[in-house]
Amino acid sequence: MSPQPDALRLAWLSLPDARERRELRWLADMPGAEVVLVADRPTGDPVPLVQRRYRRPTRRFIEAGSFAWLRHLDDVPAAAAAELGGEPVEWIASLELFSLITGQASALAQRTGLRQAVVLWNNDTTHPLYRLPPYRQAFHRASGADLFVCMVEAAADHCIGLGIPPERIAQVLPPIDTEHFSPAATPVEEPVIVFCSPVAPNKGIDRVLEAFDLVRRRIADARLIVAGGGPLEDLVRERERTSGGAIRYLGPQDRDGVRDAMRQGAVFATAPRPTPVWNEQFGLAYVEAMACELPVVTTACGSNQEAVPPPNVRVRDDAGLLADALCSFLEDPARRRAVGRQNRSWVIERFEYHQQVTKLRAAFDAAEQRG
Numbered sequence: 001m002s003p004q005p006d007a008l009r010l011a012w013l014s015l016p017d018a019r020e021r022r023e024l025r026w027l028a029d030m031p032g033a034e035v036v037l038v039a040d041r042p043t044g045d046p047v048p049l050v051q052r053r054y055r056r057p058t059r060r061f062i063e064a065g066s067f068a069w070l071r072h073l074d075d076v077p078a079a080a081a082a083e084l085g086g087e088p089v090e091w092i093a094s095l096e097l098f099s100l101i102t103g104q105a106s107a108l109a110q111r112t113g114l115r116q117a118v119v120l121w122n123n124d125t126t127h128p129l130y131r132l133p134p135y136r137q138a139f140h141r142a143s144g145a146d147l148f149v150c151m152v153e154a155a156a157d158h159c160i161g162l163g164i165p166p167e168r169i170a171q172v173l174p175p176i177d178t179e180h181f182s183p184a185a186t187p188v189e190e191p192v193i194v195f196c197s198p199v200a201p202n203k204g205i206d207r208v209l210e211a212f213d214l215v216r217r218r219i220a221d222a223r224l225i226v227a228g229g230g231p232l233e234d235l236v237r238e239r240e241r242t243s244g245g246a247i248r249y250l251g252p253q254d255r256d257g258v259r260d261a262m263r264q265g266a267v268f269a270t271a272p273r274p275t276p277v278w279n280e281q282f283g284l285a286y287v288e289a290m291a292c293e294l295p296v297v298t299t300a301c302g303s304n305q306e307a308v309p310p311p312n313v314r315v316r317d318d319a320g321l322l323a324d325a326l327c328s329f330l331e332d333p334a335r336r337r338a339v340g341r342q343n344r345s346w347v348i349e350r351f352e353y354h355q356q357v358t359k360l361r362a363a364f365d366a367a368e369q370r371g
Contacts, residue, residue, distance in 0.1 A: 005032035008364055010091040010117075011080045012047075013038045013105045016054050016068050020044035021255065023095060023119050026175050029353075030361035036080040036089065038070060048083035050076055064096035064122070065129050065277060069104055077112050091364070093117040097148075097162070098129045103138025106145065115367065116145040121281040123154035123303045125161040128277060147367040149360065152282045154303035167370065170363035174284060175356035178348050180255070181291035184263035187337055191215075191222040191330040194265025194294070196258050196285050200230040202278055204271025204299060207319055209239055209247075211271070214323035216246065219330055227253045227261040258285075259292065266336060267329045268294040272301040273317050280304040291347045293340035297325040309346065311339050 012024050012035055025045045028035040037043065038050045056068035080089045092109045093116070094102040102118055109116040129135040139162070148164055150156040150171045159169050193212065197203040205226065212224045223245075226236050229252035240249045250261055262268065268289035272280040280302035287307050289296055296312040298304065299322065308314055313328070315321035329336040 005361060005365070007032050007034055007087070008091070008361065009034045009036075009080075009084055009087055009089045010093055011036045011038055011050070011076060011089045013070060013073075013076075013092065013094040013101050013108075014043070015064060015095055015099065015101060016040070016056060016066050018043050026357055026360060027093065029175075029357045030364070031358060033361065034084050034087070036083050038073075038076055038080070050079045050083060052076070064099045065135070067100070067134075069100045073104060073108050074111075076108065077114065089114065091115045091117055093119065095119050096122055097139050097142050097159075098122070098127065098135040100134060100138050103134075103141045106138070106141035109145075110141075115147070116142070117147040117149060117364065117367070118142055118145050119149045119151065120155040120159065121151050123152065123158050123281050124279055125158055146370075147363060149363055152303060152306050154281065154306065168367070170366065172360045172363055173351055173356055174282065174287070175353040175360075176284070176287050176291055176347055176351040177353045178291045178344070178351070179353075181259055181262070181288040183293040183340070183344065187293070187333075187340070188264065188266045189333060190266065191219050192225060192264060192266045193222065193269050193326060193330070194225045194227070194261055194267070194289075195269055196227040196253070196261050196289070197270050198230040199226065199228045199232045199236050201232065202272060202275050203228075203230075204273055204317070205230075205232050205236060207271035207273070207299070207317065207322060208269050209235070210319040211269075211322035211326060212247070214319060215326050215330065218323075218327050222246070222330060223248070225250065225261055225264055227251070227258060258288065262289050262292040262294060265289075265294055266333075267297060267326055269297045269322070269326060271299045271317065271322055272304065273299065274301060283307045287347055287351055290340075290343035291351075293337075293344045295329050295336045295339040295343065297322065297329065312343070 052070045092105045094105040199205045224247045227250040240247045299317045300314040313325040
């Protein structure tokens with residue numbers, strides 16, 4: 001039996017509106033880790049909460065770009081230790097280099113002598129938020145952190161491009177629960193496309209709907225299942241209403257619902273496109289779909305090639321090209337089954353959950369050994 005690792009105690013300073021089963025959960029599931037969440041409310045992950053309110057003057061920017069910061073952080077190390085039975089935390093961690101909360105984490109780490117880790121997905125050194133004074137200041141503070149955990153290869157390149165020393169960069173691919181996201185008992189034989197993502201312009205549900213019209217001209221019995229919430233829900237509902245049963249909208253889904261929707265499909269599709277403040281970094285839904293043995297068709301956007309290797313298909317943002325790629329799988333059940341099996345093997349090899357959280361812990365251990 002392998003020896004148990006020493007405890008690693010960490011406080012995670014969360015962004016507002018953080019989603020369950022993401023970075024916080026992966027950190028908490030590291031071998032020997034004890035993690036405390038610092039936020040205004042629980043995320044649903046099984047970790048203790050040190051409650052602190054946010055100051056958020058505007059909701060113009062979302063996720064890492066939120067114009068928001070946590071209040072009253074000076075006593076967070078003591079409050080976190082109280083949640084951990086009196087044991088002191090050793091690390092402060094947060095998401096993305098240009099986050100205002102990461103800037104706060106840097107200041108707190110410097111005042112208290114704690115180590116700092118930054119988890120990154122961002123793949124663009126020219127992101128406009130780096131040029132705005134409060135975000136630029138946050139980056140400069142965070143550039144001295146002890147560890148930069150990059151969830152995609154492009155994020156590591158991004159860090160190097162910003163001048164972060166390579167020895168402080170660790171690349172750890174995102175952990176995927178391949179037991180939960182697993183194939184249907186029987187492969188779907190019917191020509192069913194499944195879209196599981198926010199129904200928003202940047203994820204391209206409008207382009208998928210446009211491509212689906214073209215698919216139906218070639219494959220009359222093709223169907224489309226859409227799962228997700230967002231600003232284009234009315235569009236999807238209207239298309240469902242007029243589709244004669246060819247489109248089914250499931251609405252927002254929890255983790256089980258996403259898996260169940262994927263198991264009803266023969267091909268997974270999205271069509272992301274960049275915005276002035278966003279580019280596709282990875283796309284966990286791609287890998288979850290591949291773990292369910294689905295082939296993937298999508299548009300080339302950002303660095304999503306890291307999540308969608310050939311023989312899956314990435315095309316330009318063009319409905320005709322998207323439709324052609326979808327038909328190439330829908331018209332060839334043997335091909336899509338072969339690609340699906342290959343996809344699942346690839347996901348297990350690279351992203352299996354326990355393997356990746358163990359690698360995540362190793363990255364922290366290596367940073368501690370560097371001193």
